[in-house]
Amino acid sequence: MFKITEQIITGAEVQQAVEAPDAGAIVLFLGTVRNNTDGRPVQHLEYEAYPPMAEKKMAEIAKEITNKWGIHHIAMMHRVGKLQIGEVSVAVAVASPHRKDGFKACKYAMNRLKQIVPIWKREVWADGEAEWVKPDAVFFEQPSEQT
Amino acid sequence: MFKITEQIITGAEVQQAVEAPDAGAIVLFLGTVRNNTDGRPVQHLEYEAYPPMAEKKMAEIAKEITNKWGIHHIAMMHRVGKLQIGEVSVAVAVASPHRKDGFKACKYAMNRLKQIVPIWKREVWADGEAEWVKPDAVFFEQPSEQT
Amino acid sequence: MKVTVKYFAVCHEMLNRSEEEMQLPEGSTVITILKRLEEEWPEIAEFYEVMQMSVNWEYATENTELTEGDEVALIPPVTGGTDV
């Protein structure tokens, strides 16, 4: 399951999407909206995506994981629209025969998602200001990883 | 939350136990009962624990994690009694400010749980035989890590 | 030929539209679109260094050739997921 959604994301749904009788290890990552960024109070977040391309890129990341670790049960979801503090913005689940690979694969999926999946975050601060978030320096130093 | 339970374990309850407004990364591990062990069909599993000591050791592992990574939101649960295929035997959740530490901490918790928490597994095979599982060789080679 | 061009996030905001159709001469590449946008929004040139383009949901280069009906997008640096 690779999905951009305006609905609330729960850990349970990504978990269910990867459950399999032959895979005894499920590793799940959930990113939630924090009440501050570097100490500055956040009112809420807004995410925008290019849905068809985002879902295509998620599926490509899953394919990379299958090639690297032989893992076949992978789910990725990302929320768009207005998100309140504490809500889940991104969820990744991986079910694998071995837990070590599961941890590696889940971490890898998150790293790649931040590199190549076309989704953008806008921070709306408690003081009313708002801005599209600029990526961290690493992004600019490694543009080749995006293509 | 550090708990030995006879009830069904869900990912949602360990997730809820660690959710915090200052921790934007939740890493969850779920171990489920597979339908086979090394190809031999499993009918069901039975887990026995020494509950007060098991919960004490889980809390000690959490303390180790706090010391290593400054992570404070940790939950560990382990089921006992008879478990059917696909049911969750163990769940670990970690909420942290940084996802890399969250992955490390969750993995560490699972490794330590298998080393020092007094819980035992009995496999009941599809052919009717049953036996208490012996730990793998690594256990015998590193007895000092248990104390 | 006619292509659709999509604008997201900061591009959407600066250009004040989320997509448009463009009529391009045969043989156009991605750079044809970039040049045209530069006339309307000169500052965009500064962003080209960090911005990417896609054609039909796949990352493209300036020299990627376009054909009738293509869906092109300006992809500002992505910041999805979580910052933790």
Add this chain to the structure above:
Amino acid sequence: MKVTVKYFAVCHEMLNRSEEEMQLPEGSTVITILKRLEEEWPEIAEFYEVMQMSVNWEYATENTELTEGDEVALIPPVTGGTDV
């Protein structure tokens, strides 16, 4: 003095009981219990190498001293969690 001794998993099965009270002489240590069990179940000696003991929910050694009311347990190699 009186202590409680608990048996789990394979020990529970071999000794056919999950716990018992033992009356021990003053100055007893964990090894006093192990010796007493060996009389009933000679094969247990082979397991001592891999088995651990606990006193009041904490891993102990053979030389850990016991006092009235202690809860002692034989801890076979633990196999909790998951085998994946």
